Amino acid sequence: MVGFEEMRDELLERIEDLLKRKQYTALRDLLADLEPADIASLFEDLDEDSIPLLFRLLPKEPAAEVFVELDPDAQEMLIRGFSNTELKEVLDELYLDDAVDIVEEMPANVVKRILKHADPDTRKSINEILKYPDDSAGALMTTEFVDLKRDMTVEDALKRIRRTGTDKETINVCYVVDPARKLLGIVSLRTILLSDEDDTIDEIMETHVISVTTLEDKEDVAQTFSKYNFIALPVVDKEDRLVGIITVDDAIDVMEEETTEDIEKMAAMLPTDKPYLKTSVFETFKSRIPWLLLLMVSATFTGQIIARFEDALSAFAILTAYIPMLMDTGGNCGSQASVTVIRGISLDEIEFSDIFRVIWKEIRVAVICGATLAAANFVKLMLVDKMIFGNPITITVALVICLTLVVTVFAAKVVGCTLPLLAKKIGFDPAVMASPFITTVVDAISLMIYFNFASLLLGI
Amino acid sequence: MVGFEEMRDELLERIEDLLKRKQYTALRDLLADLEPADIASLFEDLDEDSIPLLFRLLPKEPAAEVFVELDPDAQEMLIRGFSNTELKEVLDELYLDDAVDIVEEMPANVVKRILKHADPDTRKSINEILKYPDDSAGALMTTEFVDLKRDMTVEDALKRIRRTGTDKETINVCYVVDPARKLLGIVSLRTILLSDEDDTIDEIMETHVISVTTLEDKEDVAQTFSKYNFIALPVVDKEDRLVGIITVDDAIDVMEEETTEDIEKMAAMLPTDKPYLKTSVFETFKSRIPWLLLLMVSATFTGQIIARFEDALSAFAILTAYIPMLMDTGGNCGSQASVTVIRGISLDEIEFSDIFRVIWKEIRVAVICGATLAAANFVKLMLVDKMIFGNPITITVALVICLTLVVTVFAAKVVGCTLPLLAKKIGFDPAVMASPFITTVVDAISLMIYFNFASLLLGI
Numbered sequence: 001m002v003g004f005e006e007m008r009d010e011l012l013e014r015i016e017d018l019l020k021r022k023q024y025t026a027l028r029d030l031l032a033d034l035e036p037a038d039i040a041s042l043f044e045d046l047d048e049d050s051i052p053l054l055f056r057l058l059p060k061e062p063a064a065e066v067f068v069e070l071d072p073d074a075q076e077m078l079i080r081g082f083s084n085t086e087l088k089e090v091l092d093e094l095y096l097d098d099a100v101d102i103v104e105e106m107p108a109n110v111v112k113r114i115l116k117h118a119d120p121d122t123r124k125s126i127n128e129i130l131k132y133p134d135d136s137a138g139a140l141m142t143t144e145f146v147d148l149k150r151d152m153t154v155e156d157a158l159k160r161i162r163r164t165g166t167d168k169e170t171i172n173v174c175y176v177v178d179p180a181r182k183l184l185g186i187v188s189l190r191t192i193l194l195s196d197e198d199d200t201i202d203e204i205m206e207t208h209v210i211s212v213t214t215l216e217d218k219e220d221v222a223q224t225f226s227k228y229n230f231i232a233l234p235v236v237d238k239e240d241r242l243v244g245i246i247t248v249d250d251a252i253d254v255m256e257e258e259t260t261e262d263i264e265k266m267a268a269m270l271p272t273d274k275p276y277l278k279t280s281v282f283e284t285f286k287s288r289i290p291w292l293l294l295l296m297v298s299a300t301f302t303g304q305i306i307a308r309f310e311d312a313l314s315a316f317a318i319l320t321a322y323i324p325m326l327m328d329t330g331g332n333c334g335s336q337a338s339v340t341v342i343r344g345i346s347l348d349e350i351e352f353s354d355i356f357r358v359i360w361k362e363i364r365v366a367v368i369c370g371a372t373l374a375a376a377n378f379v380k381l382m383l384v385d386k387m388i389f390g391n392p393i394t395i396t397v398a399l400v401i402c403l404t405l406v407v408t409v410f411a412a413k414v415v416g417c418t419l420p421l422l423a424k425k426i427g428f429d430p431a432v433m434a435s436p437f438i439t440t441v442v443d444a445i446s447l448m449i450y451f452n453f454a455s456l457l458l459g460i
Numbered sequence: 461m462v463g464f465e466e467m468r469d470e471l472l473e474r475i476e477d478l479l480k481r482k483q484y485t486a487l488r489d490l491l492a493d494l495e496p497a498d499i500a501s502l503f504e505d506l507d508e509d510s511i512p513l514l515f516r517l518l519p520k521e522p523a524a525e526v527f528v529e530l531d532p533d534a535q536e537m538l539i540r541g542f543s544n545t546e547l548k549e550v551l552d553e554l555y556l557d558d559a560v561d562i563v564e565e566m567p568a569n570v571v572k573r574i575l576k577h578a579d580p581d582t583r584k585s586i587n588e589i590l591k592y593p594d595d596s597a598g599a600l601m602t603t604e605f606v607d608l609k610r611d612m613t614v615e616d617a618l619k620r621i622r623r624t625g626t627d628k629e630t631i632n633v634c635y636v637v638d639p640a641r642k643l644l645g646i647v648s649l650r651t652i653l654l655s656d657e658d659d660t661i662d663e664i665m666e667t668h669v670i671s672v673t674t675l676e677d678k679e680d681v682a683q684t685f686s687k688y689n690f691i692a693l694p695v696v697d698k699e700d701r702l703v704g705i706i707t708v709d710d711a712i713d714v715m716e717e718e719t720t721e722d723i724e725k726m727a728a729m730l731p732t733d734k735p736y737l738k739t740s741v742f743e744t745f746k747s748r749i750p751w752l753l754l755l756m757v758s759a760t761f762t763g764q765i766i767a768r769f770e771d772a773l774s775a776f777a778i779l780t781a782y783i784p785m786l787m788d789t790g791g792n793c794g795s796q797a798s799v800t801v802i803r804g805i806s807l808d809e810i811e812f813s814d815i816f817r818v819i820w821k822e823i824r825v826a827v828i829c830g831a832t833l834a835a836a837n838f839v840k841l842m843l844v845d846k847m848i849f850g851n852p853i854t855i856t857v858a859l860v861i862c863l864t865l866v867v868t869v870f871a872a873k874v875v876g877c878t879l880p881l882l883a884k885k886i887g888f889d890p891a892v893m894a895s896p897f898i899t900t901v902v903d904a905i906s907l908m909i910y911f912n913f914a915s916l917l918l919g920i
Contacts, residue, residue, distance in 0.1 A: 325759035
C-alpha cells in the first residue's frame, strides 16, 4: 500500500516549507497527488490560517471532496471565509447527502447563507431531507439517482445515463419508476451494458427489489447492506414511491458509528458522536458520569450484604480475602456471556425466540467452566495460599470458596445471557446490559451465596 | 422494507406444506421471489433432507448465490449429494473468491473433488489464492476483474467490457495495466460511459491509485475501504503487478468479523470464527476458560493485600462493606477509559504518539469524575448508610472511603488509557487490555490505597 501514514510527517514538513517559501505551483502539484481523505487529514495538523489558501489551490472537484472530509470546525471556518461565488462553487460540487450532513453541523447563520447560495432544486431537496429524523433512512439518503422508465430500450437508457449521470452519486444501479414515481424495479449498469441495445428495460430489470422506507432505522439499513451485499439501496415513502437511494459508503459509516456506540454502552458510557481526541473534557465527563454514579449507588446493596455478615467475617476473617476473586470471576463470566449475546443480537444472529437455546447452552458452558475453575482454585488454595502464603485455610474453608465459585459462575452466565435478550424484548438497548451492569447484579448474588455457604458449612 | 424477518415463519410453513404436497412448480415460484441470502437462511431452519431437492428447484445463478450463503455443513452435504455435472455447474457460476472460501472450509476429500471438476483456469487461480495467509489481502481477493490497456479508446474499452464482463465480480471499476501487468491506473465504468467514444483510456484514467499488496493485513484493507469510500481496491504483488481486486462486500464482512473479535477480546474471550449458536459448548468453553483462569489466579494478589490488612479490617469491620463499591467503581472507570482508547486505535483515530494528549485528557476527566463521585458518595454515606442503615460511619471513615475513591478513579483512568497504547506499541493486541485485565490491576491499586488511607487516618 502507498503508505500515507508513514509519509505523513514528511508531507506536513514539505507543505509547511513550501507555504513559507510561497511556492504555490509546487504545492498545487503536491496536493494533486493525494487522496481527498488524506488531504483533509493533513489540513487538521496544519496551521489554521493556511487552510483557506491551500483549499483554494485545489481543483474544484477534489476541493469539494476534501471539504466533505474536514471536521465541522474547519468547514465552518472555510465557509465563513468564502466569497459568495466560492461558496456556490463548492455547493454545486457536493453530493446532496453530504450537503445535508454539513448543514446539520453548522450554526444557524451559516446554514442560512448556505441555503441562500444553493440552487433552488438543491435547496428544496436539502429542506426535504432535513425533515427526517436523524437516525432514519431518510436522513441518510441522497435524491441524486438515475431513474429510468420501463419502456425505454437499452439504447435509450444509456443515452439518459450519459446525459444525466454526471451529477448522480452512483450510476452503477439505476431505478425504474412508473409515472407516479412508484418503484417498479432496479437494473444495474452492468446488466444494461451487457444486454442487447434493443432490449427494453422492462425485460432486463430485477423486479424483486429490497427497499427501505424513509423512517427505517439507519442501523437496520446498514444490516441490510451487509446481509445482501448491495452497493446501493432504494428508499421509498409510505406510498411506495421512490424518494432516494442510500449508497454503501454511507452504510459503512453507519456500521462504524453504531458499533462504536454499542461498545461505549457496553463499557457504561453514553455514546458521543465525535472522535475521542475531538471531544472536550467536559463532554467526556458528561458521557461517563451517569453510569458511574448509578453503579456506585447500586453497590450499596453489595455493601449491606457484607455489613449484615460482619460477625461471620470476623470469626473467619480469611473469607474476606477471597471476596475480590469471587466478584471478579463472577463479573468476567457474566460479561463474557452478555457481550457475546449482545453482539449476536446486533448482527441479527440471535433473536428473542432463541432465549431457551441460549440459556441451555450457557448452562452447559457454565457447568464446565465452573468445575474447571473450582478445581484449579482448590489446588491453588491448598498448595499456594495455605502452604506458601500461610493463609489459615481448612478443607471446609476451601470448599466454601470453591462451591461459591461454581454457583457464581452459573448465576453469572445465566444472568449474563438472559438480561440482554429481555432488554431487547421490552424495547431497551441490549448493549446497556453488558459487563458493568451484570457485574453489579452478579456481585450481590455471589456474596449472598458465599455467606450462606459459610454459615452452612462453617456453622457461623 | 419488505420485512423478510416478519414473514419468515409463514414462509417456512408454506415451504414445508408445498414440499409435503409435492407442489414443485409452486415451490419454484415461491423461491424465485426471494433473495439468495434469505433462501439460505430459510434452508437452515428446514429439514436437512429437503435441502437438495429445494436447491435443484433454483435456477443456476441464484442457486450459486444461495450456495455461497449457506453454512459450511450444508455446503458439504450438498456437494456430497451433487452429481459431477451438478458440481461443475455450481462451480462455474461461483465467483472465484467465494469458491476459495468454500474450499477452505471443506474436508480434504471434498476439496479434491471440487478441484477436479473446476475448469483448469479456475483450479489454477484457486490454488494461487490458497497460498496466501488467511488474514491477508491475497486470501480475500478475486482474480476476476476487467483489465484494459492505456492506448484503448473508450469504444474499444466498452467492447472489451461487454465481451469479458459477464464473469467478472465487478465491472464498475476497470484496471489499466501495461504488458508486464503493472498497474498504471484505474478508470470507473462511469467515467468511461460519460467520456467521448474517441477518448483514450490513457486520457481519462486516474493514475493516483491506492492499492494494497497481497500480504497486507485484511483489517487494514477494510480500514482503507472505510477511509476512502471505495467500492473496489486493487491488490498488487511485490513487483507492483496487478494480481487481483477486493470488493466492498468482502471488506464489510471483514469489518464485522474484526469488530466481533475485538469485542470478544475486550470481554476476556479468545475469538471464535463461528456465530454463537453454531459454536459447540466445548468450543465456547475453550474460548472462555483461559482468561478466566488467568484472571482468577491474578486475583490472588488482591486477596493477599486484604489478608495482610486483616487486623485493620477487624478493628474497623465496616471498611469491608465498601470494598465492592471501590472495586467496581475503579473497574468501571478503568474500562471506560480503556475501551474508548481501544476503539479509537482500531478506527485509526488514536496513535501511540498521542499518548500524552490522551493521558492529559484522562487526568482532567478523572479529576472531575473523582470529585463528583466522592461528593455524591460522602452525602450517601452520611445520609443513607449512617442514618437509614445505621452503619457505624464516622466523618473520618467517610473521608477514608471518599479519598480512596478519588485516587482510585484517577489511577483507573490513567492505567486504563495507557495500557492499550503501550500494548499497541510493543506489538500486542490493544483489545486484550480492556475491562477484565484493567479491573484486576485497578483492584489491587485501589485496595492498597484504601488500607493506607485507613491506617493513616484511623491510626490502625
